[in-house]
Amino acid sequence: MALPVLAATATPASAADAAATPQLFEIVLSDGTVLRADVYKPTGPGSYPVLLVRTPYSKSSFFSMPEGITTLERMIADGFAVVFQDVRGTGASDGQFVPLLNEREDGAATLTALLQQPWCDGRISTLGSSYLGFTQFAMTVEAGAPVRDSVYINTAPDAYTGWYYSPGGAFSVENSDRYAFAVGAGAARTAGDLARAEYLNAIATKESDRLRDGGRHTADVLAVEAPWFTDIVEHRLRDEYWQEISYADDFDQVTAGGLHIGGWFDFFSRSAVSAYTALRQGAASAAAREGQYLVMGPWTHNDTSGVYEAHDFGAGASAASLGLENLISSFLTRQGNTEALPRATWFLMGADEWRTSTEFPPPGTLAAPLFLAPAVDDSGARLAPQAAITGSSVLVPFDVANPVSTRGGRLLSIGDTWTDAGPTDQRVLEARDDVVSFTTEMFETATEVVGALQAVVYVSTHLPDTDVAVVVTDVAPDGTSRLLCEGIGRLSLRDGVDHEAPVDAEQIHRLVIDLGVTANAFAPGHQLRINVAGSNFPNYELNPALADGHQPGAFTVHTGGSWASHVLVPVAPSS
Incomplete structure (x- = not known):
C-alpha cells in the first residue's frame, strides 16, 4: 500500500x-x-x-x-x-x-x-x-x-x-538503572545541587562504575538517590505491587x-x-x-x-x-x-x-516455525523448516564471571560505545565459545518477516536455575550479522512471571521466550540467525540464583524428536 x-x-x-x-x-x-x-x-x-x-x-x-x-x-x-x-x-x-x-x-x-x-x-x-x-x-x-x-x-x-523486567522475568539492569539515575539527577538539579546531579549522571554513563560487581553496587546508591527503586528491585515477581x-x-x-x-x-x-x-x-x-x-x-x-x-x-x-x-x-x-x-x-x-x-502485522501473515538442529559439518548449527525425526541436543556453556555482553538492541542508552541501542553487528559475540549460532540456508527469494517472534526451547540443566538469551539477526553475504530483536527467558519462571517453579535436573523443561517485534526484508542470499547464550548483560541482569557463586555452568537445548526446539517467525504474505 x-x-x-x-x-x-x-x-x-x-x-x-x-x-x-x-x-x-x-x-x-x-x-x-x-x-x-x-x-x-x-x-x-x-x-x-x-x-x-x-x-x-x-x-x-x-x-x-x-x-x-x-x-x-x-x-x-x-x-x-x-x-x-x-x-x-x-x-x-x-x-x-x-x-x-x-x-x-x-x-x-x-x-x-x-x-x-x-x-x-x-x-x-x-x-x-x-x-x-x-x-x-x-x-x-x-x-x-x-x-x-x-x-x-x-x-x-x-x-x-x-519496562523494568523482561516478559520472561529478568530484571533489565541497563534500562532500569539508567532511568533511576536520571530521575535522581533531575531531583538533585531541581533542588539546586548541581554537583550531585553531575555525579549521578557520570555514574549512569560510565560502565566501569555502574557495572562493577555485576551492576549490583548501584542498588546502594539508588536507595538514597531514588528510594522508590528499592521496591522495583525487591518485587522480582509480577505480584500485587x-x-x-x-x-x-x-x-x-x-x-x-x-x-x-x-x-x-x-x-x-x-x-x-x-x-x-x-x-x-x-x-x-x-x-x-x-x-x-x-x-x-x-x-x-x-x-x-x-x-x-x-x-x-x-x-x-x-x-x-x-x-x-x-x-x-x-x-x-x-x-x-x-x-x-x-x-x-x-x-x-x-x-x-x-x-x-490495514492491520499489523499485515493480514495473511503466518507464524512459520524454524527448527533448531545441531551442526553436521563446518557450516555450524542450523535453523531448518522441518524438525529432525530423531532427537539431539546442543550444550550452551556460560560463566557469570565473564557474561556475554550486550551489543546493541532495544536499549535506553545512547553514547555508550558498546551498549548503544540499535542494529549492531553481532560477529564479535558470535565468535565466543559460549554463544551458539543457529542459521538458516540462504534465502532464494526476498522474505519479509513482520511482527512478533517467539522461541520455544526445550531445556535441561543441573543448575538451580538458568537464563536463556536469544538474539535474532539478519546475516548478509559478507558475514555482517545485523541485530533485529532479542529476548530472554528464565527457566524458573517458565510457567509465569508471578511465581517460581522448581527446576528439576532430571527433566526437560519447555521455555517460551518473547523475542519482541520487528519488520525486516531478508534479501536473496541473506540468512536468518539466532544466537543462544546464557546471558545478555547489562541489558538484563545475571541470574541471581547463579551470580553469587560465580561458577561456570551450562544448559542443554534439546532439538528434534519429541523436544523440537524452534523459533516462530511471522512471514508476511508478500513473501
Whole structure:
C-alpha cells in the first residue's frame, strides 16, 4: 500500500506568540497537594480543545523528546490550548515523586479540573513520550475518562513486562538503572545541587562504575538517590505491587482513540505493538477500537533519525522524512475523517522503505516455525523448516564471571560505545565459545518477516536455575550479522512471571521466550540467525540464583524428536 504524503502546515505568527506566553494553572488535590501547570492558549477569546501533557521532567522543558515528533507551536496552530503539568513531586508541583504510584488519581483530578475551566470546550486529548505515555494510560483506563484521543510515544501500559523486567522475568539492569539515575539527577538539579546531579549522571554513563560487581553496587546508591527503586528491585515477581500500577488489565475501560508510536530499537517496541493490538481488539467501544493507529520506525528511545554507527537505513527512515508531525496532527484533528490516516505505518528494514497496512502485522501473515538442529559439518548449527525425526541436543556453556555482553538492541542508552541501542553487528559475540549460532540456508527469494517472534526451547540443566538469551539477526553475504530483536527467558519462571517453579535436573523443561517485534526484508542470499547464550548483560541482569557463586555452568537445548526446539517467525504474505 502506498504511503500518503501529508503536507506540512506552516506555523502562523499568532501561534508562536501564544507559545511564548504561558499562564500558570494550579490544581489542589484532595490531600492538599498542589499540582502546577503551564497553559499555552491560541490568541483570541473563546474556548478550545485541550491537549494535556503530564510530565516528571519539568513542564518548562517538555521538548526533550526525540526530534521530529511535534512542536508546541504546531499544537497551538492546530487550535489546542496546551497544558504542560509537572506530576506530583517534580518540577514546580508539590509532594513526593514515586513513579506511577499516584498517576491514576492525580490524572483523574486534573481532567476534572480542566473541564471546569472556561477556556476548555470539553474536548481533551493527551500526548507524551516514555513516562509521559504512562501518565496517559493512567488516565484513559479509568471508566468514563473524558479523554478523546491519546498519542502514546515510546511507552508501555505495563511497567513490569514493558519496562523494568523482561516478559520472561529478568530484571533489565541497563534500562532500569539508567532511568533511576536520571530521575535522581533531575531531583538533585531541581533542588539546586548541581554537583550531585553531575555525579549521578557520570555514574549512569560510565560502565566501569555502574557495572562493577555485576551492576549490583548501584542498588546502594539508588536507595538514597531514588528510594522508590528499592521496591522495583525487591518485587522480582509480577505480584500485587505491579498489578496496582499496571494499566493493561483495564483496557476494556478505554473509550479514547490512540496513536501508538514506537521504534524497532526502543525498549518499549513490543509494548507499542501489543498496546495497539489489545486496544484494537478490546477497548470499551467500537469507536475506541476503530480509533487505534500504529507507527513503527527504525528508531531508538531517543533518536528518530534511523542512522547508526553500525548501519544507516537511509535518508527516508527519519521521523521528519516520514512527516510524523503531520501524522500526529492529522490524528488529533481528524474529527472522524480517517481517510488520510493509515491504520498501520511501519518501516521495513532490509528494503529500507515505509509500508502501510490495514492491520499489523499485515493480514495473511503466518507464524512459520524454524527448527533448531545441531551442526553436521563446518557450516555450524542450523535453523531448518522441518524438525529432525530423531532427537539431539546442543550444550550452551556460560560463566557469570565473564557474561556475554550486550551489543546493541532495544536499549535506553545512547553514547555508550558498546551498549548503544540499535542494529549492531553481532560477529564479535558470535565468535565466543559460549554463544551458539543457529542459521538458516540462504534465502532464494526476498522474505519479509513482520511482527512478533517467539522461541520455544526445550531445556535441561543441573543448575538451580538458568537464563536463556536469544538474539535474532539478519546475516548478509559478507558475514555482517545485523541485530533485529532479542529476548530472554528464565527457566524458573517458565510457567509465569508471578511465581517460581522448581527446576528439576532430571527433566526437560519447555521455555517460551518473547523475542519482541520487528519488520525486516531478508534479501536473496541473506540468512536468518539466532544466537543462544546464557546471558545478555547489562541489558538484563545475571541470574541471581547463579551470580553469587560465580561458577561456570551450562544448559542443554534439546532439538528434534519429541523436544523440537524452534523459533516462530511471522512471514508476511508478500513473501
